[in-house]
Amino acid sequence: MRPGSNARRTGRTYSRRQFGQAAAGIVLFFSMRPGAILGQSAPGGLPADLKANRRLDSWLRINAEGNIEVFTGKVELGQGNLTALAQIAAEELDVAFERVRMRPVDTSHSPDESYTAGSASIQAGGSALGYAAANARAILLELAAAKLGVPIGSLTVDDGVISSSGAANRVTYWQLASETPLARNAGNDVPLKSTSKYRIVGTSVPRLDIPAKLTGGEAYVQDMRVPGMLFGRVVRPPSYGARLSAFDDTAVKALPGVVSVVRDGRFLGVVARREEQALAARAVLQRAATWTTRSELPDDARLAHFLRASTDARVTTVSSRSPGPNTPQAVKTLTGNYFKPYVAHASIGPSCALAAVSDRILTVWSHTQGPYQLRIDLAKATGLALDNIRVIHAQGSGCYGHNGADDVALDAALLSRAVDGAPVKVQWMRDDEFGWEPFGSAMAMTVQAKLAGDGSIVDWQYDLWSDSFNMRPGLPGGVNLLAAWHLAQPFQATPPSEIPLPSGGADRNAVPYYDFPSQRITEHFLPTLPIRVSALRSLGAFGNAFAVESFMDELAETVGADPVEYRLRHLRDDRAKAVIRAVADRAHWQPGAKGDGTRGRGISFLRYESVKTYVALVADIVVDRTAGVIRVERMTAAADAGLIVTPDGISNQIEGSIIQGTSWALKEAVRFDRERITSRDWASYPILSFPEVPEIDIVLLNRPDLPSLGAGEAALPPVPAAIANAFFNATGKRLRDLPFGRDRVKAALT
Amino acid sequence: MRSFCVMSTVAVTVVLSPAFCNAGETSLVSQGRYLTQLAGCPSCHTAPGRPSFAGGYVMKLPMGTLYTPNITPDRETGIGTWSDDDFVRAMQQGVGRDGRHLYPAFPYTSYTLMTRSDILAIKAYLFSLAPVHNVPPPDSMKFPYNMRSLIGGWNRLFLSDRRFQDDSHQSAQWNRGAYLVRSVGHCGECHTPRGRLSQAMEQSKFLGGGIADGWSAYNITSDPIAGIGAWSSDDLKRYLLSGAAPGKGWAAGPMGLEVANSTRYLTEEDVLSVVTYLRTVIPVRAGDKVSRSAAAEIPRNRSPSSLDQMPGARIYDLYCANCHGSSAVPVADLYPSMRNESTVGDTPPRNLVMIILLGALDSFGSGGASMPSFARKFDDRQIADLVNYLEVQDGNPKASIGPGQVGGWRSQAP
Amino acid sequence: MPETFRIQVNGVEHSVTADGDTPLLYVLRNDLGLNGPKFGCGLEQCGACTAIVGAEAIRTCVFPLSAVGSAPVVTLEGLGTVEEPHPLQKAFIAEQAAQCGYCINGMIMTAKALLDRNPRPTRTEIRQALARNLCRCGTHLRIVRAIENAAKGAVP
Structure with missing residues (x-):
């Protein structure tokens, strides 16, 4: 093993999930392998993000007023990332949390830490910042020791005040700040603080961003206003491949307030002095354009078939295991087909960006997940040099993955350029967001299992058909920004690619966590599907867990086993068994209990990404047979995320995941006809509403002796199978296609 | 009997979809x-x-x-x-x-x-x-x-x-349809004009159009221009079962309620019976030259940019285009286009004013689109401006209403 | 045609020159510089733009300036500040009832109108009152708890 990767394993690392789960009431904690040594340095190397941005003053600045400015390459997505990072900085520097000022990512000086996605990158970001802060503290102590004429070992720090035991003299960080001590590279020989000495990490800290958001403070890019700012709106083609066949912008130009009408190829936009003028002008601009559309999309009603029938699939065996000599003879074979549709990020606030040019620098304020990656694609699309583009992060609405945030940044840049670089704020309309965001990919799954005479599973064959979950900007081989594809000189998107396991993309959690004597998991990766896709929360795990956990239930039913017992029978991992038992216990699971035609309950289980948090769910549902409506009354969850420092942080993540997962399962599917996306608003893409939200009961299994795994999005994928299994329990019918809307429910009951 | 039930009526045997059986x-x-x-x-x-x-x-x-x-x-x-x-x-x-x-x-x-x-x-x-x-x-x-x-x-x-007496010259299907329309469905109560003094249905103009709660209950006789004679059987079926026949008409107001509470529950067999019967209802003519849903085909001589200057254009663009689209294509498939829509093509545009005033909230249960009410938001002048713009653009270009007419209809709104 | 309107927002009289059909949302955000009401859909579907006009929670994205008249308008900013938050804002902070927070303006303003007419709502009534306010992050249960706590006066 290379020393670098070794370091990441044995050194104390900031687990990404730990940060991810600290959503409301931020709580941070660290996974600490048993036996981690006090004062251990980072053997062999620095965290990758720090190695790539070694200068300490690119991470931290200490000013004479007594504040610590922290620069991070990670962005706030509404889960409290920046609060979490502030805790780390304060902890390692030994200053009060209140002294830390988190600065948003600015490509002119912030460290480049790539995307803030999933929660893997937060792990990296926290770890890099922690080492940087520890380095800074060591340097400050060195300076202080020289100033005070005492040995370093005698120094202690209390909220930035450095003193020596027994000596009256003291010096503060703020006094040393003028000596610019941080204009140095990070070293790898600095010890980190022992977790036993934590004062801030591990405590509940209210999120820094919440008060402004609840009182009308300037919190989002949507709220930005700069002198001379104009308002832009774009007009997209009616469909992906529509051609502009006629265009007459006379009427648009005649409207009051219109400053500029932009046409470049089939990219259309308008800039106006007032926002409502831009809105009205957008509508007139839509009438000014005549489009030629063609049939380019698959039949929505037969999408699963379309995926399976695709002729250019790249087929790979994800996992295979051959039967051993003692494997019992199979006596029965069962097959199940499952389907997950395209799902939208559906952010509540449509994407927005502000762009302006000054001194030949194009500056874009964006709620992108990857400011540096966005800059790469902006440079390609505009023809500007990287150095002539500056991307500054400003918060947006929750994104849950790669939504329209990056696209609108290019829109704003193009519109600003059309008005000589004046600042232009562009916000997408609701239909822009639904019609053009990259969706979470559709998936078709087929499972075939062979059963032995005793009912146990002896062979598991799994086939998965799906698309990429990773079409973010900044990738090589193309430009992944919408407007770039519509310009008169168009760019191409990057070629779709799969993400390797164990994280995986479409195949995330395709390999069941159960112990089968023989199995083969096959992925049919479909790189040429016509609908735009990219990363969305939990990637392929949602569809795979639905198929695996539904089929486990079908098999249990076939052999007359209780679904809880049947799962336990096929698991080796005691922690997996423990969460299943815990949820069954908490929900008062009665083995063999049948529903009464309208009420039922179902169970499902997942170990997220096969190496992370264990979650088991029990769904209690009521079926309105007349209306064809499933109501999830209650979700009981059990989770094992290793060491738990505060239950509230994990509970909050699980709660959010269950609600979003219930929404996906019951309601969500992107609709389209043969020409265009027809989900364009909240009526054509309904999500779960307040009266429909289940009550949620969570039991957490604390493992104080085991590393924290974090809960992140682990509770999302097991949701649909829990509901489908409850539906079977209630009605004796299977739901194998998502979502479980009224037509499907009624059809199942026929 | 949980998943299947059979019921018998005098006219025909109806197999209900299990959704209706508890x-x-x-x-x-x-x-x-x-x-x-x-x-x-x-x-x-x-x-x-x-x-x-x-x-x-x-x-x-x-x-x-x-x-x-x-x-x-x-x-x-x-x-x-x-x-x-x-x-x-x-x-x-x-x-x-x-x-x-x-x-x-x-x-x-x-x-x-x-x-x-x-x-x-x-x-x-x-x-x-x-x-x-x-x-x-x-x-x-x-x-x-x-x-x-x-x-x-x-x-x-x-x-x-x-x-009700079966007409022996007609098929069982026709008789079932006639029975449902004339008795149980009581369609004539709204869709038949009433005598001014008697307030009784004028049977000679059966289904020739009436007024219900301030809304026009359109002529649904087989007349191809004044009635639904030009609607395909599929249009009629879709309308009765879903409230929407794109390119023809969308149900709102009292008819929206009827679809939500009644007609959408029609069995496959019954809906065909109703359609069969409606096709034979004696046509009642009016003076119209073009059907309501074909009004958009009436030639008009306004240039597009002069349309955009009309005072109603901006109201449409700011308040309506977000759903109904700013061109012929509505934003989502749940919304009527303004073209070829009976409500826009009708003269005078009573129902257009009523739907703008009252809106339509989730008539068809969750997942359905809703139309906000604009009664409190716009005055009679603004609504007249909006309606006149729509008529010139996609309806009857000669139809024009004033604020007074809007006010009159507003006072009849329930 | 732009006209001058006098409207009362958060207790202060403002003079605004704009077309009467301008949606109130843009007047509040751009002419008065308020951030509370947010653009979410422009369709009266999600509730992010809610403000209280008169006594009613109104979707300002489809409410024209001309219809405001003399009715007082209250936005999120009119409830309280970071230093002196309104009991509802306090309850939301105590419950940390926000993830991305974009929808929260609508949640608080709708809750305000609810508590004004029904100071002791049941949990079901709270859920029903918010039925047409959308949250995407899954913060629903925390939001309901925050409103319950505010109604009970159970916020320190």
């Missing part, structure tokens, strides 16, 4: 549930936000205000003490259990055609429901309409107390 329900009650839906009982006997069938729904009529009665089986305030004969008499003769005449707002002039067995099925269903104790407010009818005895005389003139 576990443990008898076939008589199931049959009654279906007929109750088709008869539209819940629409009028349920006040907004109140328990179903408990009455209190307000009917504003030119003659005064009525509150519909409680028809749950509550013995004190509902119909819990009614005998079969009492119930049949009310449905066929418009006479209550106490012997008092019921106002003809209750469509017994249509229900009278129903068979006794269908009526008793409805009663069986109503009596299977939980009783609700509720006394609706007293009616406030103007003189002389507050004298119920006068209704007896009106009945002698306008009520023919006769059951």
Whole structure:
């Protein structure tokens, strides 16, 4: 093993999930392998993000007023990332949390830490910042020791005040700040603080961003206003491949307030002095354009078939295991087909960006997940040099993955350029967001299992058909920004690619966590599907867990086993068994209990990404047979995320995941006809509403002796199978296609 | 019987989709549930936000205000003490259990055609429901309409107390459709013009168009221009089952309620029967040259940019285009396009004004689109501007209304 | 045609020159510089733009300036500040009832209108009152708890 990767394993690392789960009431904690040594340095190397941005003053600045400015390459997505990072900085520097000022990512000086996605990158970001802060503290102590004429070992720090035991003299960080001590590279020989000495990490800290958001403070890019700012709106083609066949912008130009009408190829936009003028002008601009559309999309009603029938699939065996000599003879074979549709990020606030040019620098304020990656694609699309583009992060609405945030940044840049670089704020309309965001990919799954005479599973064959979950900007081989594809000189998107396991993309959690004597998991990766896709929360795990956990239930039913017992029978991992038992216990699971035609309950289980948090769910549902409506009354969850420092942080993540997962399962599917996306608003893409939200009961299994795994999005994928299994329990019918809307429910009951 | 039930009516045998059957329900009650839906009982006997069938729904009529009665089986305030004969008499003769005449707002002039067995099925269903104790407010009818005895005389003139008779020259399907349209569905009550003085249906113009709660109930005779003669059978079927026949018309207002509460429950066989019958209804002509849904084809000589200068254009673009689209294509498939839409093409555009004023909230349950109400948001002038823009753009280019007309219709809105 | 309107927002009279059909949302955000009401859909579907006009929670994205008249307008800013938050804002902070927070303006303003007419709502009534306010992050249960706590006066 290379020393670098070794370091990441044995050194104390900031687990990404730990940060991810600290959503409301931020709580941070660290996974600490048993036996981690006090004062251990980072053997062999620095965290990758720090190695790539070694200068300490690119991470931290200490000013004479007594504040610590922290620069991070990670962005706030509404889960409290920046609060979490502030805790780390304060902890390692030994200053009060209140002294830390988190600065948003600015490509002119912030460290480049790539995307803030999933929660893997937060792990990296926290770890890099922690080492940087520890380095800074060591340097400050060195300076202080020289100033005070005492040995370093005698120094202690209390909220930035450095003193020596027994000596009256003291010096503060703020006094040393003028000596610019941080204009140095990070070293790898600095010890980190022992977790036993934590004062801030591990405590509940209210999120820094919440008060402004609840009182009308300037919190989002949507709220930005700069002198001379104009308002832009774009007009997209009616469909992906529509051609502009006629265009007459006379009427648009005649409207009051219109400053500029932009046409470049089939990219259309308008800039106006007032926002409502831009809105009205957008509508007139839509009438000014005549489009030629063609049939380019698959039949929505037969999408699963379309995926399976695709002729250019790249087929790979994800996992295979051959039967051993003692494997019992199979006596029965069962097959199940499952389907997950395209799902939208559906952010509540449509994407927005502000762009302006000054001194030949194009500056874009964006709620992108990857400011540096966005800059790469902006440079390609505009023809500007990287150095002539500056991307500054400003918060947006929750994104849950790669939504329209990056696209609108290019829109704003193009519109600003059309008005000589004046600042232009562009916000997408609701239909822009639904019609053009990259969706979470559709998936078709087929499972075939062979059963032995005793009912146990002896062979598991799994086939998965799906698309990429990773079409973010900044990738090589193309430009992944919408407007770039519509310009008169168009760019191409990057070629779709799969993400390797164990994280995986479409195949995330395709390999069941159960112990089968023989199995083969096959992925049919479909790189040429016509609908735009990219990363969305939990990637392929949602569809795979639905198929695996539904089929486990079908098999249990076939052999007359209780679904809880049947799962336990096929698991080796005691922690997996423990969460299943815990949820069954908490929900008062009665083995063999049948529903009464309208009420039922179902169970499902997942170990997220096969190496992370264990979650088991029990769904209690009521079926309105007349209306064809499933109501999830209650979700009981059990989770094992290793060491738990505060239950509230994990509970909050699980709660959010269950609600979003219930929404996906019951309601969500992107609709389209043969020409265009027809989900364009909240009526054509309904999500779960307040009266429909289940009550949620969570039991957490604390493992104080085991590393924290974090809960992140682990509770999302097991949701649909829990509901489908409850539906079977209630009605004796299977739901194998998502979502479980009224037509499907009624059809199942026929 | 949980997943499948069969019910029998006099006319034909109807296989109900299981969605209409509740576990443990008898076939008589199931049959009654279906007929109750088709008869539209819940629409009028349920006040907004109140328990179903408990009455209190307000009917504003030119003659005064009525509150519909409680028809749950509550013995004190509902119909819990009614005998079969009492119930049949009310449905066929418009006479209550106490012997008092019921106002003809209750469509017994249509229900009278129903068979006794269908009526008793409805009663069986109503009596299977939980009783609700509720006394609706007293009616406030103007003189002389507050004298119920006068209704007896009106009945002698306008009520023919006769059951539906099959026409032996027609198919069973046609007869079933005629039965549903004329009796249970009581379509004529709104869609047939009424005599100015008698307020009785003018049978010679059956289904030739009327007014309901301030909305136009369109001519639905087989006339290709004034009626629905140019609609395909599929259009009619879609309209009845979903409330929307894109390119022809979308249900809103009272018809939106009818679709939501009644017609969408029609079985496949029954909906075809209704369509078969409607196609043969004697055409009632009006002076129109172009059908409502084809008004967009009337030639117009305004340039697109001059249209954009109209005062209503900006209102449309800021408040309507987000759903209905700024060109011929609506934003999502749940919204009507302004082109080829009966509501925009009708002259005068009464229903266009009504839908703008009142909106339509989730008529078809969750997942359905809704139209906001603009009554509080725009004054009569602004609505006239908007309507005139729409008419010039996609409706009848010669139709033009003023604020006064909007105000008149506004005052008729329920 | 732009006209001058006098409207009362958060207790202060403002003079605004704009077309009467301008949606109130843009007047509040751009002419008065308020951030509380947010653009979410422009369709009266999500509730992010809610403000209280008169006594009613109004979707300002489809409410024209001309219809405001003399009715007082209250936005999120009119409830309280970071230093002196309104009991509802306090309850939301205590419950940390926000993830991305974009919808929260609508949640608080709708809750305000609810508590003004029904100071002791049941949990079901709270859920019903918010039925047409959309949250995407899954913060629903925390939001309901925050409103319950505010109604009970159970916020320190």
